[in-house]
Amino acid sequence: MADIKFSEVVKILEAIESTSKRTEMTKLLVLLFKKTPSEVIDKVIYFIQGQLLPDWVGLELGIGEKLAMRALSIASGVSLRTIEETYKKIGDLGEAAERVLTSKRRGTSILDFLGATGATTRELTMGRVYDTLMKIAKATGEGAQDTKISLLASLLSEASPREAKYILRFVTGRLRLGVADMTILDALAEAFAGGKARRDILERAYNVHPDLGYIAKVLVREGIEGIKKFRITPGVPVLPMLAERLSSSSEILAKLGGRCIAEYKYDGERAQIHKIGDKVVIYSRRLENLTHAFPDVCELVRKHIKSKEAIIEGEIVAYNPETDELLPFQELMHRRRKHNVEEAMRMYPVKLFLFDCLYVDGEELTDAPLLMRKKKLIEIVEETDRVSLARWRIVDNTKDLELFFNEAISEGCEGLVCKSLKGDSIYQMGARGWLWIKFKRDYRSEMTDTVDLVAVGAFWGKGKRGGTYGALLLAAYDPETDTFKTVCKCGSGFTDEDLARLPEIFKPYVIPHKHPRVDSKIEADVWFVPAIVLEVIGAEITLSPLHTCGYGAIKEGVGLAIRFPRFTGRWRFDKKPEQATTVKEIIEMYKRQKKVVREA
Amino acid sequence: MSFRFVFSDAREWRYIIESIAALIEEATFVVTPEGVKLRALDPSRVAMVDLELPSTAFEEYSCEAETRVGVNFDDMKKILKRCKKDDKVEYEVAGGKLKIKIIGKATRSFVLPLIDIGAETLPTPRVAFTARVKLLSDAVEEAIRDAEVIADTVKLEASEEMFAIKAMSDKGDLEVQFGRESGSLIEYEVTEPAVASYSLEYMGDIVKKSAKIADLVTIEFATNKPVALTFEIPLGGRLVYYLAPRME
Numbered sequence: 001m002a003d004i005k006f007s008e009v010v011k012i013l014e015a016i017e018s019t020s021k022r023t024e025m026t027k028l029l030v031l032l033f034k035k036t037p038s039e040v041i042d043k044v045i046y047f048i049q050g051q052l053l054p055d056w057v058g059l060e061l062g063i064g065e066k067l068a069m070r071a072l073s074i075a076s077g078v079s080l081r082t083i084e085e086t087y088k089k090i091g092d093l094g095e096a097a098e099r100v101l102t103s104k105r106r107g108t109s110i111l112d113f114l115g116a117t118g119a120t121t122r123e124l125t126m127g128r129v130y131d132t133l134m135k136i137a138k139a140t141g142e143g144a145q146d147t148k149i150s151l152l153a154s155l156l157s158e159a160s161p162r163e164a165k166y167i168l169r170f171v172t173g174r175l176r177l178g179v180a181d182m183t184i185l186d187a188l189a190e191a192f193a194g195g196k197a198r199r200d201i202l203e204r205a206y207n208v209h210p211d212l213g214y215i216a217k218v219l220v221r222e223g224i225e226g227i228k229k230f231r232i233t234p235g236v237p238v239l240p241m242l243a244e245r246l247s248s249s250s251e252i253l254a255k256l257g258g259r260c261i262a263e264y265k266y267d268g269e270r271a272q273i274h275k276i277g278d279k280v281v282i283y284s285r286r287l288e289n290l291t292h293a294f295p296d297v298c299e300l301v302r303k304h305i306k307s308k309e310a311i312i313e314g315e316i317v318a319y320n321p322e323t324d325e326l327l328p329f330q331e332l333m334h335r336r337r338k339h340n341v342e343e344a345m346r347m348y349p350v351k352l353f354l355f356d357c358l359y360v361d362g363e364e365l366t367d368a369p370l371l372m373r374k375k376k377l378i379e380i381v382e383e384t385d386r387v388s389l390a391r392w393r394i395v396d397n398t399k400d401l402e403l404f405f406n407e408a409i410s411e412g413c414e415g416l417v418c419k420s421l422k423g424d425s426i427y428q429m430g431a432r433g434w435l436w437i438k439f440k441r442d443y444r445s446e447m448t449d450t451v452d453l454v455a456v457g458a459f460w461g462k463g464k465r466g467g468t469y470g471a472l473l474l475a476a477y478d479p480e481t482d483t484f485k486t487v488c489k490c491g492s493g494f495t496d497e498d499l500a501r502l503p504e505i506f507k508p509y510v511i512p513h514k515h516p517r518v519d520s521k522i523e524a525d526v527w528f529v530p531a532i533v534l535e536v537i538g539a540e541i542t543l544s545p546l547h548t549c550g551y552g553a554i555k556e557g558v559g560l561a562i563r564f565p566r567f568t569g570r571w572r573f574d575k576k577p578e579q580a581t582t583v584k585e586i587i588e589m590y591k592r593q594k595k596v597v598r599e600a
Numbered sequence: 601m602s603f604r605f606v607f608s609d610a611r612e613w614r615y616i617i618e619s620i621a622a623l624i625e626e627a628t629f630v631v632t633p634e635g636v637k638l639r640a641l642d643p644s645r646v647a648m649v650d651l652e653l654p655s656t657a658f659e660e661y662s663c664e665a666e667t668r669v670g671v672n673f674d675d676m677k678k679i680l681k682r683c684k685k686d687d688k689v690e691y692e693v694a695g696g697k698l699k700i701k702i703i704g705k706a707t708r709s710f711v712l713p714l715i716d717i718g719a720e721t722l723p724t725p726r727v728a729f730t731a732r733v734k735l736l737s738d739a740v741e742e743a744i745r746d747a748e749v750i751a752d753t754v755k756l757e758a759s760e761e762m763f764a765i766k767a768m769s770d771k772g773d774l775e776v777q778f779g780r781e782s783g784s785l786i787e788y789e790v791t792e793p794a795v796a797s798y799s800l801e802y803m804g805d806i807v808k809k810s811a812k813i814a815d816l817v818t819i820e821f822a823t824n825k826p827v828a829l830t831f832e833i834p835l836g837g838r839l840v841y842y843l844a845p846r847m848e
Contacts, residue, residue: 074646075644077846077847109645109646110843113825113826151643
């Protein structure tokens, strides 16, 4: 099979490393691509990208620095300690390998001692390097580690010091050539498609099939006509559409023509989900393969997406099944792990909120307007308490938009995504455009002090909290009207003991209707006489149309709410309800809140 | 292109294969009317294994012409793990397949595909050794296991008086001495004092498995030269390992 010497690839890599100009980089790549036989063009490209296959395949070499050093020790005959010391001094395992191999080249192979004339010194080729690395990645199960080490050692023992440098950098994930995918596309267009004019066609192919090795192979074999045939394929991720950002409701409405879809922007993980019969694959926004981390989401999709094949987009959000509260992104991050997935699944359950649909049973929908895509999504989703459409509505005035925005914030969302309703509102793969606009706050506040709130009602729990309360409705005191005004629903921070005792503690205060001194827009399952005071801390105080505390004080039509409230564990039985934190104090706290400016 | 042989002690055969598998992934058996040979390098080319079994080592042996059989040792090792005490093992190549029969209370036949391994002809090893030590393989195994506690390299030293296995690192030092009077040392010849270091990873893989095959091992080496470890197989033939030295 035609191949290219690995030393030739290394030469170009060295040249790329020493330039900072993108145009020069492109030229060097063109040179390399033209020299490379079609059989290994994909391997060369993957190597330059520092990966064996596109990231979204989720293939890992499984070699850390420790193992790499052991392999180097075996291949070089230099002790592990010397290698570790050299590495410590230089700080780059690739360079360390180059140095170690240069100085200790002699007397490492048994062949050197056998008077071997037949000892063939084969020159490494790109194919051999890639195939060996692939074998390393695929070694699994018992003894896999030893197999990986010996394969890498065999590769290094055949490599020149310069080649070994790049192999080790690749293996430890530190190739850092700084070659962007777009630069590789430029070079491919230049080398095989007659230059810049065809660049758009290549980029479209990249959007629907982000695999540069594959694109190069098709381009070399079938020419640009082959590239034009690229279609969305279930199982292969497409580059996600991105949103622009504005922070005022009037600007957003103006940009979108006065009328738009406003949709909750959940504080979770954006997921592109592919369903192929019973197989489900989940990709992150950056197209990492997250399937292994979310077996529960896969199961939900299998059960509740009615089409045979689909590519849908949504947000995976952590929640508390006992209170039904959505939890912040940090909680969901516990799910991003490789081991103990089952345990993480139990401890951090999630919901799935779907917002788009790109493909259903052979039909590509990316060129359809948003409302059509939503309609299709509604058709294939069977909504349950864990799978539903992201909350959305159509708005045509700033007041509604802001109310909806504040509602989203107080329910634990980051804000809204406002989307164009027009006929041209297609799904723009890989592009950030004005069809979608994020409506987020410029700052995030921080609640630094605890508050003492009065329990005025409760909600029945589910699951483990069945038979007891899942969350309490809490209120601040307003001395001017002598009423209690609600400020949050709180179900976090209770120990199992506290939880079990809740109905008992509140039993003397249960009444069949809302207490006349309680001012609430929310309907509780159980109402109390305001009596018991609890200490609570939250993430921040935000505007909320759902709560009555400070209603109209900051802005017309909205009150204040505590976001992500949590019981500190302190029951303030020493305090009378009239001694609870007052509405005025909460308003003051809102105004004084430290505002942390968000990064753009 | 066919042959058939029966090895009367399947467990012994299994130890030989496991011992080779500790270093080699794939290799080619060369089967001739005279016997079975295998010579292969480990993937890193630090060690070489050289197996020779004369036809007389087998209970039954038939081979018309030289036949080459490429095998994956990992797969073969797994099959042979299924051997019990008192089983026999039969190898047969016919029709492009390798048939391994484990003959005991029942006869179990495994059929493996033959793999094509690039035939790299390895030269006959020729090294001028200056020290030759024959000793109990158990004693060597223990010394190597001791050394593993301390370091990743082992040093062999042969002087007029004694043979020593040493290891040193910042964790500490180890020295195991085999004097001429010690019961473990069976034969000892030194034409010139010798000192050389070897990878413990390899040494461990070799000794731990091969000590099961033979009670005695012959160690030959010279200063900064490879070491040869020879294990005589009780039913006839021998298994030799060559290991390149480490330069410190």
